[in-house]
Amino acid sequence: MNASRLLPGSADASFSSFGWALRRDLRLAFRRKSDTLNLLGFFVLSCMMFPLAVGPQQAWLQRIGPGVVWVAALLAVLLALPRLFEHDYQDGSLEQMLASGRSLPGLVAGKLLASWLVSALPLIVITPLLAMSLALDYHASVLLMVSLLLGTPSLLAIGAIGAALTLGLRGAATLITLLCLPLFVPVLIFGAGAVEMQAAGLSPLGHLALLSAVMLLALASAPFVVSLSLRTSME
Numbered sequence: 001m002n003a004s005r006l007l008p009g010s011a012d013a014s015f016s017s018f019g020w021a022l023r024r025d026l027r028l029a030f031r032r033k034s035d036t037l038n039l040l041g042f043f044v045l046s047c048m049m050f051p052l053a054v055g056p057q058q059a060w061l062q063r064i065g066p067g068v069v070w071v072a073a074l075l076a077v078l079l080a081l082p083r084l085f086e087h088d089y090q091d092g093s094l095e096q097m098l099a100s101g102r103s104l105p106g107l108v109a110g111k112l113l114a115s116w117l118v119s120a121l122p123l124i125v126i127t128p129l130l131a132m133s134l135a136l137d138y139h140a141s142v143l144l145m146v147s148l149l150l151g152t153p154s155l156l157a158i159g160a161i162g163a164a165l166t167l168g169l170r171g172a173a174t175l176i177t178l179l180c181l182p183l184f185v186p187v188l189i190f191g192a193g194a195v196e197m198q199a200a201g202l203s204p205l206g207h208l209a210l211l212s213a214v215m216l217l218a219l220a221s222a223p224f225v226v227s228l229s230l231r232t233s234m235e
Contacts, residue, residue, distance in 0.1 A: 017102040021110025028087070029118040035083065036118050039076045043123045046072035047130045058135040065134030066144055066195035070188055073123050073148060074155060078180070080119040081159040082173040084111065085230070089167055098234060105223035108230070112153075112160055112222065120152040140195050143204060147191040150211040157215075157222035158183050164229035187214060 029036065050068045054060050088094035097107055124145055131141035162179040166172040194207035 015106065017104075017106030018110040018113075020102070021107040022114050023110075025111050025114035026117065029114065035080075036122060039080055039119055040122050040126065042079060043072050043076045044126065044130065046075065048133060051133055061135040062140075062199065065131065065136045066140070066147075066192040068134060069127060069130060069144060070148070070151075070192045073120070073152060074184055074188055076123055077120060077152065077155045077159060078177055080115065081156075081163045081176050081180070084115055084160055084163045085167050086172075094230070095234065098231065104227040104230070108160070108223040108226045112156060112219075112226075115160075116153055116156050120148075120156060124148045124152065136195075140198065143195050143198055147194045147208065147211060150208060150215050151187045151191040154187050154211070154215045154218040155184055157218035158187075160222055160226050161229060164226045164233060167230065167233040187211065190214070 047068055050064065051061060054064070085094060088097070098104065127145050127148060128141045131144055136144065159176065159180045162176040163172070165179070166175040169175060190207045190210045194204035194211070197204040197207060
């Protein structure tokens, strides 16, 4: 066997830890389906309340629709963040992971992907139906889905840092909101702005490029920053 496989910080060890954490968290998520259903229900109800409040005016709904969907998705991600490490912290699994010798950034990356698959991806899949209720056309719906695909990983990665920093603290959910909301604002502006640019007859590629850059930066740095934050919180 190659000696690099035995090193906790090697690429093979990181990939192995990533796959293990991804499979583990997906299995746990399927056992706790109510968490995903609650987020999905919150997302749908939040988006559906606006047409009832504003009325059937299509011009108004088309104007506010992208922002409504994005704000609802952002709040749904915020609801999922406190549970990202909470269950593992309470049952002692997180402490065992830290002491296992596995690559902690790999473990964090696997947990982040699993969380995105069970909390953000279902919201994106159902977005076209909600876009219809907000009088958005086909092209706006597709662009809205693309912006959410590029933006929700950034929201989750940034939020994971806040969740790790507040782990075990009283009122952690409130602290996560206070820490992360200001950092979420640029992603929200670029995501909703892309659809608005298209509606105005302009190219949305600039907003999508900025969303992609933020996503790459967040995904590249979040596993390492979250790992350091978890070690600090557990000490």
